[in-house]
Amino acid sequence: xxxxxxxxxxxxxxxxxxxxxxxxxxxxxxxxxxxxxxxxxxxxxxxxxxxxxxxxxxxxxxxxxxxxxxxxxxxxxxxxxxxxxxxxxxxxxxxxxxxxxxxxxxxxxxxxxxxxxxxxxxxxxxxxxxxxxxxxxxxxxxxxxxxxxxxxxxxxxxxxxxxxxxxxxxxxxxxxxxxxxxxxxxxxxxxxxxxxxxxxxxxxxxxxxxxxxxxxxxxxxxxx
Amino acid sequence: xxxxxxxxxxxxxxxxxxxxxxxxxxxxxxxxxxxxxxxxxxxxxxxxxxxxxxxxxxxxxxxxxxxxxxxxxxxxxxxxxxxxxxxxxxxxxxxxxxxxxxxxxxxxxxxxxxxxxxxxxxxxxxxxxxxxxxxxxxxxxxxxxxxxxxxxxxxxxxxxxxxxxxxxxxxxxxxxxxxxxxxxxxxxxxxxxxxxxxxxxxxxxxxxxxxxxxxxxxxx
Numbered sequence: 001x002x003x004x005x006x007x008x009x010x011x012x013x014x015x016x017x018x019x020x021x022x023x024x025x026x027x028x029x030x031x032x033x034x035x036x037x038x039x040x041x042x043x044x045x046x047x048x049x050x051x052x053x054x055x056x057x058x059x060x061x062x063x064x065x066x067x068x069x070x071x072x073x074x075x076x077x078x079x080x081x082x083x084x085x086x087x088x089x090x091x092x093x094x095x096x097x098x099x100x101x102x103x104x105x106x107x108x109x110x111x112x113x114x115x116x117x118x119x120x121x122x123x124x125x126x127x128x129x130x131x132x133x134x135x136x137x138x139x140x141x142x143x144x145x146x147x148x149x150x151x152x153x154x155x156x157x158x159x160x161x162x163x164x165x166x167x168x169x170x171x172x173x174x175x176x177x178x179x180x181x182x183x184x185x186x187x188x189x190x191x192x193x194x195x196x197x198x199x200x201x202x203x204x205x206x207x208x209x210x211x212x213x214x215x216x217x218x219x220x221x222x223x224x
Numbered sequence: 225x226x227x228x229x230x231x232x233x234x235x236x237x238x239x240x241x242x243x244x245x246x247x248x249x250x251x252x253x254x255x256x257x258x259x260x261x262x263x264x265x266x267x268x269x270x271x272x273x274x275x276x277x278x279x280x281x282x283x284x285x286x287x288x289x290x291x292x293x294x295x296x297x298x299x300x301x302x303x304x305x306x307x308x309x310x311x312x313x314x315x316x317x318x319x320x321x322x323x324x325x326x327x328x329x330x331x332x333x334x335x336x337x338x339x340x341x342x343x344x345x346x347x348x349x350x351x352x353x354x355x356x357x358x359x360x361x362x363x364x365x366x367x368x369x370x371x372x373x374x375x376x377x378x379x380x381x382x383x384x385x386x387x388x389x390x391x392x393x394x395x396x397x398x399x400x401x402x403x404x405x406x407x408x409x410x411x412x413x414x415x416x417x418x419x420x421x422x423x424x425x426x427x428x429x430x431x432x433x434x435x436x437x438x439x440x441x442x443x444x
Contacts, residue, residue: 007337010334010335010337011335011336011337014331014334014335015335018320018331018335021323021327022320022322022323025322025323026322084318084320084321085316085318086318086319086320088284088314088316088317088318089317089318089319089320089328089332089377091284091307092282092284092307092310092312092317092332093307093331093332093335093336094335094336095304098335219304
């Protein structure tokens with residue numbers, strides 16, 4: 001029997017490729033997320049003009065756009081499987097942890113693609129002041145990992161429940177508030193030329209805690 | 225073919241297994257002990273719990289009461305690892321409609337870690353007669369073709385235990401012949417369980433597990 005670790009890595013890679021292929025063929029989330037990001041930034045730009053000196057508002061706006069552009073799509077990673085009745089197929093070919101880690105990596109990739117479009121657009125339309133790239137990317141990366149981990153975890157937990165939509169909002173809120181607070185705080189401090197270390201520590205600790213909790217929980221998901 | 229496939233003897237046993245979904249009794253207490261190779265029919269009225277029993281044996285569902293044993297080569301396999309040795313074709317199994325038949329099977333083969341996924345997919349599609357439609361999207365498949373694809377999915381990794389739940393449903397005569405061929409080719413080396421009430425499929429089995437009850441009873 002092949003090495004279990006290499007088998008698991010192969011299964012995770014296979015699930016990730018399947019997610020990418022599904023997204024590419026259906027454009028289920030990508031188009032909606034990009035449309036939201038572009039439309040909201042354009043609307044704010046028309047209404048308020050460039051916010052160059054209001055870095056506190058810009059920091060909040062930046063993370064709100066990212067959050068809403070991606071959250072609705074990411075929460076569907078598992079719901080889609082349940083609604084298309086493909087969850088049984090997945091459960092027969094991979095462990096819950098392999099499935100969830102594959103989907104987590106896809107959500108991370110999805111967020112990075114959205115950010116690749118949203119960040120430059122935001123900088124241009126909002127007239128953002130120059131960023132300290134090291135600090136900015138660190139906050140962005142840790143915030144992205146936390147967002148992806150929390151939405152994947154909540155999506156996995158609620159996938160087979162009734163009233164998934166309402167549950168997702170209710171369960172996500174307490175998990176996402178610390179991420180948003182730390183990410184907005186870090187981005188604001190970066191623009192104010194202050195240290196982002198406290199925000200990075202909080203985001204890092206939260207990301208590690210979420211990932212650890214996820215790995216512990218995933219194997220017990222969907223046990224009837 | 226697969227790393228998880230074993231030609232070692234398989235033993236499936238149940239001791240007073242029963243299951244209920246809330247107040248509804250899905251499987252009344254049942255006990256049996258079967259070993260490979262061979263074909264076993266699981267029969268019983270509609271709602272007697274044939275499909276639920278297969279889900280329990282394959283490790284997808286934990287029984288409310290009783291114990292199930294799944295041994296390969298004398299070693300007990302815990303429920304979460306049983307899927308490695310089991311090929312399950314059930315009406316509840318659906319595929320990714322935006323993928324072709326070959327892509328669905330390739331995904332399953334790669335995720336299962338089969339050493340030669342392309343060969344496994346080609347062999348499985350050939351056995352169920354879907355080779356000419358391999359590159360068609362599943363969304364364009366009829367119910368009979370989807371049923372053939374379920375059979376291909378179940379035999380893809382040459383499992384030690386093949387569980388076929390209503391294998392002839394939606395199939396024409398040619399499709400039923402495919403089912404018979406699959407059972408006959410796997411029976412000499414694997415344990416084949418067929419959940420059915422079709423006389424033609426029951427005749428393929430040497431042994432039988434009869435489930436009692438209609439699954440409609442409620443108990444407090």
